[in-house]
Amino acid sequence: MSASFFTSRWVDVPDSVTEVPGAPLPDGFRAGAAAAGIKPSGGLDVGLLVSDSDQTTSAARFTRSGAAAPPVIVSRDRCRLDALRAVAVNSGNANAATGRQGLDEAARMQGSGAMMARTSEDRVAVCSTGVIGVQLDGTKTVRGLLEAGKALSADGADAFQQAIQTTDRFEKRATIDVELPGGTVRIAAQCKGAGMIQPSHATMLCFVTTDAVVPAETADLLLGVCVKRSFDRATVDGQLSTNDTCILLCGGASGVVVEPQSQAELIFGQALDALLRQLAIAMCRDGEGARRVGRVTVRGGHGPNVERVARAIGNSPLVKTALYGGDPNWGRIAQAIGMALPDTAPLPYDITIEDVPVCIGGNAVSHDEDDLVRRVAREEVEYAIALPGDGFETEVFFSDLGHEYITVNAEYTT
CATH class of the missing domain: 3.10.20.340 (ArgJ beta chain, C-terminal domain)
Incomplete structure (x- = not known):
């Protein structure tokens, strides 16, 4: 298979996995992005990722930091974490250490994301990344989400990836096809992270999407195991971020079911494990200037x-x-x-x-x-x-x- 993504000798790539060129989203997912003026350097800085299926299941892991940012608190405490349908994210400002106003702005992001995704607020997770201790301009994020919502497309993965990055020197994303006993499913992952990386659940922003039908309990089990073997094993500088989030969205468009305690679950889990381990190593390889x-x-x-x-x-x-x-x-x-x-x-x-x-x-x-x-x-x-x-x-x-x-x-x- 192509070595364009799976480059590390420390990742065992199952025979069931084939890399998909261009890293597209699985069927049933759309993404969009906008330049809202949050990043001082300019460029895309607000993104929206949406599953079109109301039957979408999900799982999530968050930072364990005692200084967790408002977006983490809002997502963790106000979301149906087993039934998320969308993620609203901004870069350029972490909305961390921002108190009550920060919580209000995270809630505004959630509401705007829900409106553009045409779902309820409790099915929209919110994420922010960037500088800590600066109030997030809610007018910019709302405007950005409205534009990102209008730009939603099955071909929007590239723009969404640009919108979530900060100091990353290169993109960290891939899409794989996985041969299961019941048919082929697709898994995509989009990740950002280069510094302030130290294990404690997820250690960056990572959004995984799949067109497989995965029960929520199975999704939670597999994500938890794979995060422990990947992002929990990575360190750049020993510093735990306030905003770390990893989310798995299972849209089900393929119709291929991953039953609990089945061969399909084993194969799907092995593929997800390889994908996340390579992403974790890629974060270390980036390392804000790393050579090795x-x-x-x-x-x-x-x-x-x-x-x-x-x-x-x-x-x-x-x-x-x-x-x-x-x-x-x-x-x-x-x-x-x-x-x-x-x-x-x-x-x-x-x-x-x-x-x-x-x-x-x-x-x-x-x-x-x-x-x-x-x-x-x-x-x-x-x-x-x-x-x-x-x-x-x-x-x-x-x-x-x-x-x-x-x-x-x-x-x-x-």
């Missing part, structure tokens, strides 16, 4: 320790800058392990980089340094850590940390 993506796997006999070590390595500025420079300085990894597990010395840990053992039982071992330097110059670099015991294993995808990340974030509001 790392993957650390940690195994051992104590679950919390395994997770702590993986996070410590993936979020370490020292490990990340070494990755950026193509420097196999594994001493930085050893330091991160020790920081994650204080008062455990002497700790017998193993470190392997790109299949080259560099430390066994907490002690350095000889290896070909020139060969290792060549290996860590790749676009994807894998680190494997073994702790005492067995029974638990986890992984974290992470970006490197370089000059461009500092430039982007030092000048973000100026």
Whole structure:
């Protein structure tokens, strides 16, 4: 199959999956966008995504941040999360830390989106992304949604993608056809995210659409499992966003049913998993200036320790800058392990980089340094850590940390 989207060696693409060129929306979905003047740089900044079926089922995951933005609160508390039909979104302003007025503006977005989607307000989720702490101009978002609603089209995926992006260097979207026992279904995903990425449910904005008939309980189960294996495994800078949202809309236009506990559910879930894992890795690859993506796997006999070590390595500025420079300085990894597990010395840990053992039982071992330097110059670099015991294993995808990340974030509001 084409490698234009599934580029990572860390994603297993099922034989049932075929990539669809151009990443169109599945049948039964329309999207539109408008330039409402919210982004200082101009361009499309308000989008509307709609399922035409009143029988649409859905599932959603949101940030767990204690400073969750009003759009998240409104969507989480005022929506039928198992029966969403539309998403109204703006970029250029996160509508976060904006208090009562922010909640009112999120509610206005919901109402305008419902009017243009011709559905009830409780079936419209709202999302915002951009600068935190600036009041959102509701007049602009309402006007933008009216224009986006008029522009709704089955061919509107490209415009919608542009409208949801902020610091993204490239688009993160794809469409796949999946062969199920009852026929072929289509799944599309549109995602944005490059910085302020740290796992806790979804870690960006991501909208998944499918023409499969999926019961709401099954949609919720599959989205939850796949998010845990993808977006929950990705970190760019260890910072949890206030606005993270991931939504799955199942319109059913294909007529192909994904029954609970069936072969179709298994195949559909495998395809969704591959799609979201590649998107999570793409966010790390973007990373606001990143050169390389790392993957650390940690195994051992104590679950919390395994997770702590993986996070410590993936979020370490020292490990990340070494990755950026193509420097196999594994001493930085050893330091991160020790920081994650204080008062455990002497700790017998193993470190392997790109299949080259560099430390066994907490002690350095000889290896070909020139060969290792060549290996860590790749676009994807894998680190494997073994702790005492067995029974638990986890992984974290992470970006490197370089000059461009500092430039982007030092000048973000100026």
